[in-house]
Amino acid sequence: MKSIWQRKYILSTWAVIAVFIFAFVVQNEPEPYIIEYPAYFGGRFSIPKDNPTTQEGIALGRMLFYENKLSKNNAISCASCHQQKLAFTDGKTFSTGADGLQTKRNAMSLSNLLWVRNFFWDGRAKGLEAQAVFPMIDSHEMNQSLDVTVEKLKETEIYPQAFNKAFGSTEITANKIVKAIAQFERTLISADSKYDQYLSGAYSPTEQELRGMELFMTVPQPQKNIRGANCGHCHGTPKIFKELFHNNGLDSNPTDIGRMEFTGQEIDRGRFRVATLRNIALTAPYMHDGRFKTLEEVLDHYNEHVQPSATLSPFISDVSNEIDGESLALTQDEKKDIIAFLHMLTDSTFINNPKFSNPFKS
């Protein structure tokens, strides 16, 4: 028979061991990250069960996003073409890759990607994890296989530790690289523009902004004297983004066939992603080929220069402010009003958020 004291001693020894084990496990368990967004964005998104968003995963993803070692010439990171100050674009028509050659399409803005399901201008990648692979291995982008990246990161001092914190092991794999970048990208939420402040009742738009907003959201009905630009048909909802693919009449016979290249369907000829208009004043030049340098040129296109084709979007071709009109027929002042509204979509909190900046420069 053990005495009561002996029993207490054994029990407390076990307790101490248990606390040590618990502390060890907890230390290695990444801390969940709660993604916050306005209720008006809605919750239609899904995060892969095998890649929960964690503080440590995001921190690693952010490092990788700004890491030049991901490219063949050690000179390009994701952030080269996706610069925070330009709402994660690069201001160029096409970007120059690690092979010195230019990309085929304009670098897209990265914001509110949580709500995107099919990525790129042609929607070819399902989910952020699948998306992240393309630019890393594309010869005109970072031009390096994931196997080489893994080897390069293994030789560093910081990465094995960072992978350990994020995924519970110092082992670096291609899969973990992709997962961490996807986690970081899920946190890039833009929800503090003047338009958001207006939606939450904290900002009173100017008269011009209000006129522009009304035109943006309204379908024109000339029979009823209702004027509109119908932008919201494809760019609407408080997210100012709908996941749609349309031919917006840039060319009658496009050299870049867009989504058709991916689907093989004739009905997709010349269709491209309807881009988010969040921070649009910061993300020039515009369109998949960066052909328009200014928002004025974009408005002129939709108003006066739409090119007919079999796959032209009926939401563009069948809309006019004149009865039986052949173009949108907005006035110069109306175009200016719409551009004033587009400037309301600029989110300076987003482009200055220290959580999204280069972690190697802070």
Place this chain on the structure above:
Amino acid sequence: MIAKPYLSFASLIILLLFAFNISAQSTITVVGEVLKPLTLSVSSLSKMKQEKVIVEDRDNKEHTFEGVPLYDILDSAGVTLGGELRGENLVKYILVQAVDGYEVLFSLPEIDPEFTNQTVLLATKVDGKALANGEGPFRIIVPNDKKHARWIREISTIKILFSME
């Protein structure tokens, strides 16, 4: 509508060829909670029993849409309709997707004649002609919907799914 006077004859021919290809090549699939997944083309649909509905479209004019009732298509795919539409089958829904990514949703009772008097139609023709580019080859017509947001154009997929709540 935005026809340009300088549009050449050659490009018109090209446009017509593309237009022809769109209709000939396009199919819709019926997948999900079905016993028999279907892939349907304009020609295979034309072999099914046709119905007509006369409704006002967005132009405020009456048009005759012709096609196959959505009920008949789902029935031939083995979807739980009619006598089977009870119990857990009442929380199944129809997700209709278009090539541009647009999506709308119906519950099964909304298209089942034992529940409703309206015929939700998968139309392929309007006023005797094939649906135009940008609208067809396949479009859903929901006669009792005053707002036409569910009259979805350019359909590519019909999915029957269970609500997982």
